[in-house]
Amino acid sequence: MMKKQLPEAPGPIGVFDSGYGGLTILQQIRKTLPQYDYIYLGDNARTPYGTRSFEVVYEFTRQAVTKLFEMGCHLVILACNTASAKALRSIQTNDLPQLDSSRRVLGVIRPTVERIGEMTRSRHIGVVATAGTIKSESYPLEIRKLFPDITVTGEACPMWVPLVENNEATGDGADFFIRKNLNSLLGKDPQIDAIILGCTHYPLLLPKINQYVPQGVQIITQGEFVAVSLQDYLKRHPEIADKCTQNGVTHFYTTEAEEKFSESAKLFLNEEIEVKRISLE
Numbered sequence: 426m427m428k429k430q431l432p433e434a435p436g437p438i439g440v441f442d443s444g445y446g447g448l449t450i451l452q453q454i455r456k457t458l459p460q461y462d463y464i465y466l467g468d469n470a471r472t473p474y475g476t477r478s479f480e481v482v483y484e485f486t487r488q489a490v491t492k493l494f495e496m497g498c499h500l501v502i503l504a505c506n507t508a509s510a511k512a513l514r515s516i517q518t519n520d521l522p523q524l525d526s527s528r529r530v531l532g533v534i535r536p537t538v539e540r541i542g543e544m545t546r547s548r549h550i551g552v553v554a555t556a557g558t559i560k561s562e563s564y565p566l567e568i569r570k571l572f573p574d575i576t577v578t579g580e581a582c583p584m585w586v587p588l589v590e591n592n593e594a595t596g597d598g599a600d601f602f603i604r605k606n607l608n609s610l611l612g613k614d615p616q617i618d619a620i621i622l623g624c625t626h627y628p629l630l631l632p633k634i635n636q637y638v639p640q641g642v643q644i645i646t647q648g649e650f651v652a653v654s655l656q657d658y659l660k661r662h663p664e665i666a667d668k669c670t671q672n673g674v675t676h677f678y679t680t681e682a683e684e685k686f687s688e689s690a691k692l693f694l695n696e697e698i699e700v701k702r703i704s705l706e
Contacts, residue, residue, distance in 0.1 A: 427663065431494050431509070431524065431525050431528075431594045432495070432496075432497045435496065435499070435667065435668045435669060435670045436456075436462070436496070436497025436498050436499060436639035436668070436669070436670055437461070437462035437463050437464045437496075437497065437498055437670060437674075437675075437676070438461055438462065438463050438464075438498060438500050438501075438502065438669050439465065439466065439490075439493035439494075439496070439498035439501035439502065440454065440461075440463055440465045440466070440499065440501075440502045440504050440592045441465075441466045441467075441468075441486070441490065441493060441501060441502070441503055441504060441505065441506045441508070442465075442466075442467055442468070442503075442504045442508075442625060443468050443469075443471070443472045443473060443474040443485075443505050443507065444467050444469045444473070444589075444590050444626065445466070445467060445469070445589065445590060445626065445629075445686075445689050445690065446504070446505065446586070446589065446624060446625035446626030446627075446694055447464065447465065447467065447504030447505055447625050448467075448625075448630075448690055448693035448694055449625050449626075449628045449629070449646070449647075449648050449693060450502065450533060450625050450647065450648050450651050450652075450695075451465050451504065451506035451675070452488070452648060452693065452694055453648030453649050453651065453652040454502070454648075454655060456652065457649075457652035457655070457656055457674065458652065458655065458656055459553060459673055459678065460507070460671045460673055461669050461670070461671055461673070462669070462670045462671065462672050462673070462674045462675070463674075463675040463676070463679065464493060464496055464498060464675070464676050464677075465578075465675060465676070465677045465678065466492065466493060466678045466679075466703070467677075467678070467679045467680070467681075467686060468485060468489060468679075468680045468705060469590070469679050469680055469681035469685075469686060470679075470680035470681040471485060471680065472530065472586065472590055473507075473509040473555065473586040473590070474505065474508060474555070474556075474557060475507050475556050475558065475581075475583065475586060475624070476555070476556055476557065476583060477545070477557065479511045479512075479557075480481075480698045481560075481615070482507055482508060482511040482512050482557065483511060483512040483515055483516075485508075485512075485620050486505075486508040486511075486512035486513075486516065487512065487515075487516060487520055488705040488706065489705055490516055490520070490530055491520075491524065492703070492705055494524060494528060497662050498528075499527070499528050499529070499653050499664055499665065499668035499669065500528070500529045500530075500531070500668070500669060501529070501530045501531070501681075502530075502531050502532075502533070502651070502655065503530060503531065503533065504533055504625055504651070505533070505622050505625060506533060506534060506554055506555065506558045506563075506624050506625065506647075506679020507554075507555050507557040507558050507624075508532070508540075509533050509534045509563070510534060510557065510558045510561035511561055513530065513531075513532040513534075513540050513556060514567065514587065516530050517530055518634060522686035525684045529662075529665055530653030531658065533625065533651050534563050534567055534623075534705065535567060535648050535654075536569040536647070536650045536653075536654035536655075537621060537623075537645070537647045537651070537652070538564065538568050539617070540645075540648070540650050541568055541571075541572060541575065541621070541645075542571065542572050542575070543617045544643060544645055545575065545616055545619040545643075546616050547617070547618040547619060548572075548574050548575045548576060549575070549576045549614055549616040549617045549622060550562045550568075550575060550577055550578075550617060550618075550619045550620065551577075551578050551579070551580065551610045551611070551614065551617040551619070551621070552565075552577060552578070552579045552580070552619040552620070552621045552623045553579075553580050553585075553606060553607070553620060553621070553622060553623060553624070553627065554579065554580075554581065554582065554621075554622075554623030554624050555581065555583065555585075555586060555611060555623075555624055556581040556583050557583070557651075558624065559579040559580070559581040559623075560581075562579075564577060564579065564621065565577040565579070566643070570608055575659070576614065576616075578610060578613050578614040578617060579583045579610075579623075580606050580607075580609055580610035580613070582591075582602070582603075582606045582624075582627075584602040584608070585602065585603070585624065585625060585626065585627060585630060586593065586624065586626045586662060587604065588630070589626040589627075589629045589630065590626070590689075592688075592689060592692070594629045594630050594633075595632070595633075599630060599633050600633055600636075600637075602688070603633050603634055603636075603637055604629060604637045607620075607634070607637045607638060609639070611639070611642075617642065618641060618642055618643065619642065619643040619644075619645055620638065620642060620643070620644055620645065621645045621647075622644065622645065622646050622647065623647075625647060625648075627646075628646045629692070629693065630646070631644065631645075631646070640685070655660060675698075676699075676701070677686040677690065677692075677698050677699065677700045677701070678700065678701050678702070678703040679700055679702060680702070680703060680704065680705055681702070682702070683700040683702050686700045686701065687699075687700050
């Protein structure tokens with residue numbers, strides 16, 4: 426990869442997702458760190474990522490990270506579990522040295538995993554996620570490193586992201602797939618007492634998820650964990666924090682029609698936003 430000339434001046438924190446799901450992460454980050462500037466980039470035109478190969482997810486994610494760097498970001502959060510599972514390590518290891526070794530790319534899996542130990546008494550947890558995240562085994566591998574006594578059971582939920590992306594999260598059709606996947610997960614391991622929503626789209630399905638989860642099973646969302654982890658990271662790395670501008674401004678970009686993104690983003694953020702269309706290819 427050719428080394429690009431990137432802006433050196435401080436810039437916003439980049440937040441990238443394959444679609445709208447990362448807005449659930451952005452919402453918590455802005456709540457915890459409202460002083461910083463952010464760029465949110467949703468690759469809605471090519472969502473979902475969960476069914477794509479490692480190579481394709483890596484290429485799409487690399488394109489997005491490079492674009493955010495070119496837009497002035499020195500720190501990018503992959504607010505997408507599939508991208509974190511399939512692309513983060515390769516980007517950190519192979520691409521950052523070529524692009525700019527002083528810039529940072531962080532994911533959402535590790536901050537979630539670090540908190541799992543305090544969430545389960547039975548030491549049996551479930552993970553619902555995209556097929557790509559489940560296939561990567563990122564959650565079991567990371568959890569095993571920190572909590573070798575915890576048993577992890579995964580369930581791929583290929584229809585959940587399309588339900589959210591198509592604004593069907595509250596429709597009757599969502600009930601069928603959510604009930605089916607949760608019953609399958611708990612059928613594999615009835616001792617599960619905590620379930621990680623291993624996709625940032627899934628919090629939009631929480632009202633229905635809660636209907637089909639037995640009493641005593643805790644549902645774990647990622648936004649707060651990622652936000653607190655980022656806050657801690659910036660405290661520990663002042664050289665990165667100093668490269669992040671602080672005006673409390675957020676800009677939104679999408680690879681699809683601006684109107685569609687604006688309408689959907691309003692459901693996530695409960696605010697009117699301006700969106701610009703952008704190409705990553």
